[in-house]
Amino acid sequence: MIATTSWSTETHLGSDNREPMINGTASLLRLEGITKVFLTDEIETHALSGIHLEVTKGEFLAISGPSGCGKSTLLAILGLLDSPTEGRYRLNGREVANLDLEERARIRNREVGFIFQSFNLIGDLSVFENVELPLIYRGVKPAERKSRVMDTLEEVQMSHRKKHLPSQLSGGQQQRVAVARALAGDPEILLADEPTGNLDSKNGEIVMELLRKLNEEGTTICMVTHDERYTRSARRIVQLFDGKIVDETTHGETP
Numbered sequence: 340m341i342a343t344t345s346w347s348t349e350t351h352l353g354s355d356n357r358e359p360m361i362n363g364t365a366s367l368l369r370l371e372g373i374t375k376v377f378l379t380d381e382i383e384t385h386a387l388s389g390i391h392l393e394v395t396k397g398e399f400l401a402i403s404g405p406s407g408c409g410k411s412t413l414l415a416i417l418g419l420l421d422s423p424t425e426g427r428y429r430l431n432g433r434e435v436a437n438l439d440l441e442e443r444a445r446i447r448n449r450e451v452g453f454i455f456q457s458f459n460l461i462g463d464l465s466v467f468e469n470v471e472l473p474l475i476y477r478g479v480k481p482a483e484r485k486s487r488v489m490d491t492l493e494e495v496q497m498s499h500r501k502k503h504l505p506s507q508l509s510g511g512q513q514q515r516v517a518v519a520r521a522l523a524g525d526p527e528i529l530l531a532d533e534p535t536g537n538l539d540s541k542n543g544e545i546v547m548e549l550l551r552k553l554n555e556e557g558t559t560i561c562m563v564t565h566d567e568r569y570t571r572s573a574r575r576i577v578q579l580f581d582g583k584i585v586d587e588t589t590h591g592e593t594p
């Protein structure tokens with residue numbers, strides 16, 4: 340059963356009168372009136388206009404919409420890789436605008452995992468080293484790093500390529516390594532930009548199965564996808580058009 344709901348800014352305050360609640364669940368990500376304007380050669384691009392979005396802990400949200408409508412920009416703001424031009428963003432109850440650089444970096448390293456649209460693997464590091472890098476930043480000890488890297492490479496069926504460089508892999512294989520890198524750190528929030536975009540249906544299913552498993556274990560996922568087969572894994576689908584949320588659809592019953 341699919342129900343279409345319109346965005347409502349009404350929220351209820353939690354018992355401590357600070358945390359906004361949706362259906363009794365604390366919101367993990369909360370965007371209010373977010374606008375992003377890019378300025379290049381005197382051209383203004385309004386990539387996002389007045390975005391209101393709340394994501395609760397444990398949600399699996401899909402973001403869909405045509406090329407250029409602002410999906411990657413939205414993920415970059417959610418993951419603290421970019422800042423909005425206007426609007427407020429609260430992450431886990433913290434006002435993001437008030438965080439200093441160190442706190443932003445700590446959240447990016449420890450709480451958020453990214454799967455980028457363009458992989459962003461480091462060309463002169465091996466598959467193993469690419470997946471290991473975020474764990475080094477987080478101060479994970481070498482023995483634990485090794486076992487986590489090997490476990491996640493195993494999960495994406497890439498352990499046999501651990502010594503290869505990204506340039507020696509196919510697009511789909513690079514994508515699977517990028518997925519392993521995001522998962523190795525066991526993030527609370529996973530932001531995935533077209534994680535199945537370069538994969539055939541078999542490999543796409545492997546990645547989606549991993550994301551579903553992670554979500555069942557409690558990871559909150561925001562995933563950009565064009566593929567209708569995969570939006571079905573999400574409980575909620577947000578449609579973007581020209582930088583605005585134009586539709587929101589919820590699958591099944593609310594928890």
Ligand SMILES: Nc1ncnc2c1ncn2[C@@H]1O[C@H](COP(=O)(O)OP(=O)(O)OP(=O)(O)O)[C@@H](O)[C@H]1O
Binds near residue numbers: 377
């Ligand atoms: N750094 C930037 N500087 C200038 N304009 C930008 C920048 N990043 C994105 N844009 C513009 O903002 C708009 C939204 O871009 P974005 O990458 O968010 O789209 P998208 O929905 O992810 O598209 P796609 O499906 O093709 O990946 C586009 O018009 C793009 O050209």
Ligand SMILES: [Mg+2]
Binds near residue numbers: 411
């Ligand atoms: Mg994009």
